[in-house]
Amino acid sequence: GENVEQHPSTLSVQEGDSAVIKCTYSDSASNYFPWYKQELGKRPQLIIDIRSNVGEKKDQRIAVTLNKTAKHFSLHITETQPEDSAVYFCAADQGAQKLVFGQGTRLTINP
Amino acid sequence: SAVISQKPSRDICQRGTSLTIQCQVDSQVTMMFWYRQQPGQSLTLIATANQGSEATYESGFVIDKFPISRPNLTFSTLTVSNMSPEDSSIYLCSVSQGRTGELFFGEGSRLTVL
Numbered sequence: 001g002e003n004v005e006q007h008p009s010t011l012s013v014q015e016g017d018s019a020v021i022k023c024t025y026s027d028s029a030s031n032y033f034p035w036y037k038q039e040l041g042k043r044p045q046l047i048i049d050i051r052s053n054v055g056e057k058k059d060q061r062i063a064v065t066l067n068k069t070a071k072h073f074s075l076h077i078t079e080t081q082p083e084d085s086a087v088y089f090c091a092a093d094q095g096a097q098k099l100v101f102g103q104g105t106r107l108t109i110n111p
Numbered sequence: 112s113a114v115i116s117q118k119p120s121r122d123i124c125q126r127g128t129s130l131t132i133q134c135q136v137d138s139q140v141t142m143m144f145w146y147r148q149q150p151g152q153s154l155t156l157i158a159t160a161n162q163g164s165e166a167t168y169e170s171g172f173v174i175d176k177f178p179i180s181r182p183n184l185t186f187s188t189l190t191v192s193n194m195s196p197e198d199s200s201i202y203l204c205s206v207s208q209g210r211t212g213e214l215f216f217g218e219g220s221r222l223t224v225l
Contacts, residue, residue: 103152
């Protein structure tokens with residue numbers, strides 16, 4: 001089955017700097033890669049996703065890149081703000097709309 | 112996106128008891144799933160709740176421990192049976208919507224087993 005590895009587990013950046021979180025997956029049949037943001041005590045919220053027919057997708061300050069050959073994808077957050085502090089999870093589909101999640105990255109934005 | 116309501120939002124349970132979590136969606140959805148998030152951990156899929164038939168369980172999860180019902184396209188329940196402290200987790204209902212199949216989560220049910 002699918003296995004998703006996520007790095008780093010924790011990330012601390014200065015406000016205004018960029019943050020990058022990376023994930024690798026094992027199943028070449030996966031073709032849907034969402035990213036979720038989970039604030040403390042809240043539900044995971046979908047923030048951006050990408051499908052295998054594109055290499056990059058951007059939505060304001062966040063972007064996701066996908067390299068299907070290498071089986072890795074990354075989340076990029078630019079001009080970070082304190083409200084970006086949260087745990088971020090990458091995921092990959094394993095068919096039938098089921099997702100396998102990475103281990104999570106705790107992002108802290110320092111003012 | 113659909114509005115997903117779970118209850119209870121949290122509960123404290125005694126070892127050996129069972130608790131049923133309810134998930135209600137404000138629109139009909141094809142796919143409903145139950146995930147578990149242990150403290151400080153990632154999300155793990157327990158099972159797919161199939162409308163009108165038995166749920167499909169992932170490796171490591173069994174029906175006797177986590178019986179699931181899905182009587183219609185808007186409602187599902189997950190029971191955590193014969194609980195032990197290791198079952199202390201957040202249990203999340205999720206639904207897949209739309210043509211592109213994005214997955215959305217309920218608020219979760221935080222269970223603490225003493």
